[in-house]
Amino acid sequence: MNVAVDLVALAVHRNELNTLAVHRSRHPFTGHHALPGGLVNDDEDLPDAAGRHLLEQTGIRPADGHLEQFGIYATPGRDPRGRVVSIAYLALLPGLPTPVADTGTTTVDWRPVRAARRLAFDHDQILFDGLEHLRTRLEHTTLATTLCPPEFTISELRVVYEAVWATTLDPRNFSRKALSTPDLLRPTGSCWIGPTGGAPAGLYTRGNAKVLYPPLRRPDGSAPDAGAHAPIAEESTR
Amino acid sequence: MNVAVDLVALAVHRNELNTLAVHRSRHPFTGHHALPGGLVNDDEDLPDAAGRHLLEQTGIRPADGHLEQFGIYATPGRDPRGRVVSIAYLALLPGLPTPVADTGTTTVDWRPVRAARRLAFDHDQILFDGLEHLRTRLEHTTLATTLCPPEFTISELRVVYEAVWATTLDPRNFSRKALSTPDLLRPTGSCWIGPTGGAPAGLYTRGNAKVLYPPLRRPDGSAPDAGAHAPIAEESTR
DNA sequence: AAAATAGTGTCTATTAGACAGTATGCC
DNA sequence: GGCATACTGTCTAATAGACACTATTTT
Numbered sequence: 258m259n260v261a262v263d264l265v266a267l268a269v270h271r272n273e274l275n276t277l278a279v280h281r282s283r284h285p286f287t288g289h290h291a292l293p294g295g296l297v298n299d300d301e302d303l304p305d306a307a308g309r310h311l312l313e314q315t316g317i318r319p320a321d322g323h324l325e326q327f328g329i330y331a332t333p334g335r336d337p338r339g340r341v342v343s344i345a346y347l348a349l350l351p352g353l354p355t356p357v358a359d360t361g362t363t364t365v366d367w368r369p370v371r372a373a374r375r376l377a378f379d380h381d382q383i384l385f386d387g388l389e390h391l392r393t394r395l396e397h398t399t400l401a402t403t404l405c406p407p408e409f410t411i412s413e414l415r416v417v418y419e420a421v422w423a424t425t426l427d428p429r430n431f432s433r434k435a436l437s438t439p440d441l442l443r444p445t446g447s448c449w450i451g452p453t454g455g456a457p458a459g460l461y462t463r464g465n466a467k468v469l470y471p472p473l474r475r476p477d478g479s480a481p482d483a484g485a486h487a488p489i490a491e492e493s494t495r
Numbered sequence: 496m497n498v499a500v501d502l503v504a505l506a507v508h509r510n511e512l513n514t515l516a517v518h519r520s521r522h523p524f525t526g527h528h529a530l531p532g533g534l535v536n537d538d539e540d541l542p543d544a545a546g547r548h549l550l551e552q553t554g555i556r557p558a559d560g561h562l563e564q565f566g567i568y569a570t571p572g573r574d575p576r577g578r579v580v581s582i583a584y585l586a587l588l589p590g591l592p593t594p595v596a597d598t599g600t601t602t603v604d605w606r607p608v609r610a611a612r613r614l615a616f617d618h619d620q621i622l623f624d625g626l627e628h629l630r631t632r633l634e635h636t637t638l639a640t641t642l643c644p645p646e647f648t649i650s651e652l653r654v655v656y657e658a659v660w661a662t663t664l665d666p667r668n669f670s671r672k673a674l675s676t677p678d679l680l681r682p683t684g685s686c687w688i689g690p691t692g693g694a695p696a697g698l699y700t701r702g703n704a705k706v707l708y709p710p711l712r713r714p715d716g717s718a719p720d721a722g723a724h725a726p727i728a729e730e731s732t733r
Numbered sequence: 734a735a736a737a738t739a740g741t742g743t744c745t746a747t748t749a750g751a752c753a754g755t756a757t758g759c760c
Numbered sequence: 761g762g763c764a765t766a767c768t769g770t771c772t773a774a775t776a777g778a779c780a781c782t783a784t785t786t787t
Contacts, residue, residue, distance in 0.1 A: 258496060258497065258498045258535070258537065259496070260496045260498065260569075260580050297496070297569075297580075299496065299571075299578055300571050300578070301571070302569065302570055302571060303567065303569045303580075326567060329541065329564060329567065329582060331498075331535075331540065331541045331582075332540055333537075333538050333539070333540060340537055340538070342498050342535075342541075342580070342582075344567055344569075344580075410766090411766080411767090412765080412766080427750070427751075427752085428765080428766080428767085429751090429752080429766085429767065429768080430749075430750060430751080430752095432766070432767055432768085433767080433768080434749090436767090450757095450758065450759085450765095451758090451759090451764085451765070452759090453758095453759075453760095453763090453764060453765075454757090454758050454759035454760070454763070454764050454765065455757075455758060455759080455763090455764045455765025455766065456756060456757040456758055456764090456765055456766040456767075457757070457758070457765090457766075458765075458766060458767095459766085459767095471747095471748075471749090474749080648739090649739080649740090650738080650739080665777070665778075665779085666738080666739080666740085667739085667740070667741080667778095667779080668776075668777065668778080668779095670739070670740055670741085671740080671741080672776095674740085688738095688784090688785065688786085689737085689738070689785090689786090690786085691736090691737060691738075691785095691786070691787095692736070692737045692738065692784085692785050692786035692787070693736090693737045693738025693739065693784075693785055693786080694737090694738055694739040694740075694783060694784040694785060695738090695739075695784070695785070696738075696739060696740090697739085697740090709774095709775070709776095712776080
């Protein structure tokens, strides 16, 4: 049985969440876009395989970002070439998308997740699930900082939340929450002044905190749903 | 590459959480205990494979319970016979453990999770992760009801929480929380009187609610940890 | 009566969320 | 001055957790 990894690679750029998609030049789904990914080697661990395919296909090395497994896709028939069990990874990349290196064989580019539609295979579903996973993780963890550059302001962190949750947050309450979480932010001492004026904003680096406790809830709009569970049933393998 | 499923099958019995373990009669790890599970057929979906192995090895049909995928174990070398990617499932079974059918080839029995140690392969880790997954899920979902019989009292539901979290909860506050969650419980009208006296307790069946919102937090003791994440790193594939 | 259990009522500390207000920068 | 941004302070409603209290059963 073939085992593959697929990557939902995300970065926030100009207040918007973007994802990496490769343009397929081969059968099947020629001409469609797809998530980066590919088969796992016999002696290769899964995170290594995910990092390797990301590097090979996009020139991005995940070392600065965060790689996290979030789902499995194994329905027989999901790949017309044969049975493939695919392990889905979320790759969170800091700040501006690293310029994509065109490695010759594949063309890859960043596109707003809102505009990512009709991907090959079941990748629409994988992207959707990955986003939903991220949305929930942002409530309980400090993962949002991995979508920020090494030094960032509280506003930048807030923009990450707003982009992922597709909502707006009160800047004042968000400031307080960020500053009151122990070891979430470490002040660098320097400041940054935006192009549109306003008071200088403190610059911070990531602290060691991994967990947000109490969590930061997303506003009512986006549904805090735990996924349906049928009596017999399963999930995240649709 | 071989793809397998492994099951952390759980039930609450006499205020204690129990898990299913099969006694291995073959190489490798002969004589050790292991989690139920086995290879996935070429044309078989993962939840089907999980249900099939549970039925074959324990005689328990998961139809009355709940099956949910929670992790992947794929480190090269985790099985001495060759590369195996294992998908881990949680099986939550209602009420008293169904008597285990000895199917001849394997011996299987229930044992308290506290006493489950030194399992074959990396099954200690899988069991640990599965329990941790369940503990977190109980905070945010109504899954605890799937560990109760079809009709149950609020006390029985509380005992499930106490067994999984290895803690004690205030019965009065728990009652209020359970009763105030919309469509968590449906009164059957009948009552049940325990062997040790006390007022009659209402009997309920599961409602349609899947999500606990706001969540039911576990007391400070058990760590609400989101799992470490290294800069490069990964998780749930250790 | 004593002990155990079920469930309600009440109080307090904490938190989320709304928003006024102040300070600092650009145009 | 006018406007945008950063951040602090304050108020209110909701919630978690502690625990008194009543009711109902067995022993």
